[in-house]
Amino acid sequence: MRKTILFRLAWYFIKKELRTALSYRFSFASQGILIFFTLAIFYYLGQWLKEHPLKALAVYGTDYFTFVLLGLAFSNYLTLGLYSLAESIKREQTLGTLEVLQASPLTDRLLLIYLSLSTLLEETLSILFYFLIGIIFFKVEFHSANWTCMIVFVIVTFLVYWGLGMISAALIIFFKKGNPIDFILNGIFVLLGGVYFPIEILPNSLQTLADYLPLTYALHALRMSILQGTDLFSLTKELLILSGFALIFLISGILSVNLAFKKARVSGNLGYL
Amino acid sequence: MIQIRQLSKTFSNKRSLAQLAPSHSGKNKMAIFENVSLEIQRGELFCLLGPNGSGKTTLLKILAGLISPTSGEARVEGFSILKDRKQVQRRIGLIFSESGNFYPRLSVYHNLQFFSSLYGLTGHSFSEQLNFYSIHLGLTQSLHAPFQMLSSGFQQRVNILRALLPEPPVILCDEMTKQLDPEFCQNLKNFAKKILIEQKQKTMLWVTHLPEEARAVGDRVGMLYQNRIEILAGPAQGSGS
Numbered sequence: 338m339r340k341t342i343l344f345r346l347a348w349y350f351i352k353k354e355l356r357t358a359l360s361y362r363f364s365f366a367s368q369g370i371l372i373f374f375t376l377a378i379f380y381y382l383g384q385w386l387k388e389h390p391l392k393a394l395a396v397y398g399t400d401y402f403t404f405v406l407l408g409l410a411f412s413n414y415l416t417l418g419l420y421s422l423a424e425s426i427k428r429e430q431t432l433g434t435l436e437v438l439q440a441s442p443l444t445d446r447l448l449l450i451y452l453s454l455s456t457l458l459e460e461t462l463s464i465l466f467y468f469l470i471g472i473i474f475f476k477v478e479f480h481s482a483n484w485t486c487m488i489v490f491v492i493v494t495f496l497v498y499w500g501l502g503m504i505s506a507a508l509i510i511f512f513k514k515g516n517p518i519d520f521i522l523n524g525i526f527v528l529l530g531g532v533y534f535p536i537e538i539l540p541n542s543l544q545t546l547a548d549y550l551p552l553t554y555a556l557h558a559l560r561m562s563i564l565q566g567t568d569l570f571s572l573t574k575e576l577l578i579l580s581g582f583a584l585i586f587l588i589s590g591i592l593s594v595n596l597a598f599k600k601a602r603v604s605g606n607l608g609y610l
Numbered sequence: 611m612i613q614i615r616q617l618s619k620t621f622s623n624k625r626s627l628a629q630l631a632p633s634h635s636g637k638n639k640m641a642i643f644e645n646v647s648l649e650i651q652r653g654e655l656f657c658l659l660g661p662n663g664s665g666k667t668t669l670l671k672i673l674a675g676l677i678s679p680t681s682g683e684a685r686v687e688g689f690s691i692l693k694d695r696k697q698v699q700r701r702i703g704l705i706f707s708e709s710g711n712f713y714p715r716l717s718v719y720h721n722l723q724f725f726s727s728l729y730g731l732t733g734h735s736f737s738e739q740l741n742f743y744s745i746h747l748g749l750t751q752s753l754h755a756p757f758q759m760l761s762s763g764f765q766q767r768v769n770i771l772r773a774l775l776p777e778p779p780v781i782l783c784d785e786m787t788k789q790l791d792p793e794f795c796q797n798l799k800n801f802a803k804k805i806l807i808e809q810k811q812k813t814m815l816w817v818t819h820l821p822e823e824a825r826a827v828g829d830r831v832g833m834l835y836q837n838r839i840e841i842l843a844g845p846a847q848g849s850g851s
Contacts, residue, residue, distance in 0.1 A: 342730060345727065345732060346727055346728070349723070349724050349727040349728075349732075350724075352720075352724075353713065353716065353720070353724045356715075356716055356720055357713060357715055357716060360715040360716075361715075432710075432711060432712070432713065432714070433706075433708060433710055433711030434711050434712065434713065436676055436706070436711065437706070437711050437725065437772075438728070439675075439676055440674045440675065440676055440699060440702070440704050441699060441725070441728035441729065442696045442697075442699045442700040442728065442729060443728055444696060599678075602675075602676065602677055602678040603677075603678045604621065604622065605619075605621060605668065605671065605676075605677040607676055607677075
């Protein structure tokens with residue numbers, strides 16, 4: 338397929354989702370309100386913690402609120418990679434449109450990419466909300482941020498999660514019901530990955546476990562690049578580890594989705610819940 | 611043109627029993643049909659009859675690339691459903707028996723615009739096609755209504771319109787008249803015969819369980835029964851079958 342057609346198709350998928358999202362205006366607005374209240378809670382928690390500053394935050398040279406704001410914004414964004422594809426497939430199955438999409442000339446791989454696009458866009462808006470609300474209402478400043486480095490880490494980490502998301506989507510296609518991957522992994526990632534608190538305060542055994550999680554490296558690198566302006570060279574270790582995770586999960590994801598679609602075609606239950 | 615050669619489909623017993631025909635074979639396998647062969651020429655409307663659960667929908671879904679056959683082969687416009695699935699799908703318009711498979715909160719127009727884009731039909735060509743077919747299907751007044759606001763009959767018309775818009779040479783219809791009122795049903799049959807078959811030379815496989823509908827519309831009529839397709843005569847001769 339020609340590149341222009343591929344981009345045009347991507348735009349049609351995004352437009353379709355945007356139109357649906359805008360038809361639920363209250364839900365759209367309530368998302369922004371929810372982010373505001375979540376941040377407000379952590380802002381006042383941060384104010385209270387100012388009297389008991391955490392030593393583990395010294396490496397980032399920041400306060401608790403900024404630490405958690407970045408943790409929340411990015412973990413929500415990355416978690417999306419885990420959920421979005423499976424959620425999109427489940428939604429298309431529920432509407433009965435998955436079979437229609439599968440009967441079209443679109444390849445399975447392109448279909449998966451397009452189904453993820455709209456939620457990716459939605460969550461990119463959500464991350465901007467986090468930053469804007471943090472800057473406007475809670476006076477957070479990012480003077481020394483290295484945005485290029487940050488973007489590289491967002492992309493690599495998103496690929497890690499997208500690979501996991503494909504495995505999750507394959508389980509949805511296969512088992513038709515919710516699968517343990519998103520539920521368990523997301524719980525573990527958020528608890529041990531350093532979203533709400535530095536992993537240094539965890540017991541040693543859990544810290545060792547945290548060393549095996551991609552989110553640990555992702556959040557550390559993202560915080561360092563935004564708060565300390567650290568460059569890519571200084572974060573080579575994190576970049577290599579995340580790239581390794583991305584490679585493994587993307588290959589496993591593509592293989593498992595191909596297998597799931599193949600099995601569903603044999604059993605004839607592609608469009609059924 | 612559709613060529614089906616020795617096509618068989620067997621489902622595992624683990625599959626939901628509600629969707630299956632009575633078992634014809636071993637304990638763990640259920641044969642839906644076996645060694646089915648059929649050839650439908652360009653410009654021909656072939657009606658396939660059969661009782662509930664005889665495998666009519668499964669056959670259509672195999673041709674449309676949604677279900678893999680257990681054995682055998684089929685070709686659509688010369689392309690193999692096994693080796694060139696995407697080429698086949700580019701040439702098929704599938705009219706589903708269920709009409710709800712749209713995005714309910716989007717307008718009919720936006721739904722059709724989205725689904726047509728999957729076939730590369732966009733812009734001016736899309737508008738021209740939409741204009742032509744929506745007049746014939748009586749949908750011009752409903753294009754900007756949210757899909758969910760339409761009656762089931764009108765939703766089914768949109769379902770038919772979606773399949774026709776990309777102008778595929780082969781059209782597969784799965785009990786498409788079951789939600790339509792008798793008057794529109796008659797119009798649709800005339801439209802299929804005069805415009806789609808005579809004028810546009812489409813190949814149509816029209817699945818129904820209504821013998822009178824099959825006799826009225828089909829150039830030939832076949833019956834999928836006890837695992838096989840038995841070809842009945844053309845409409846005039848077949849009326850007594």
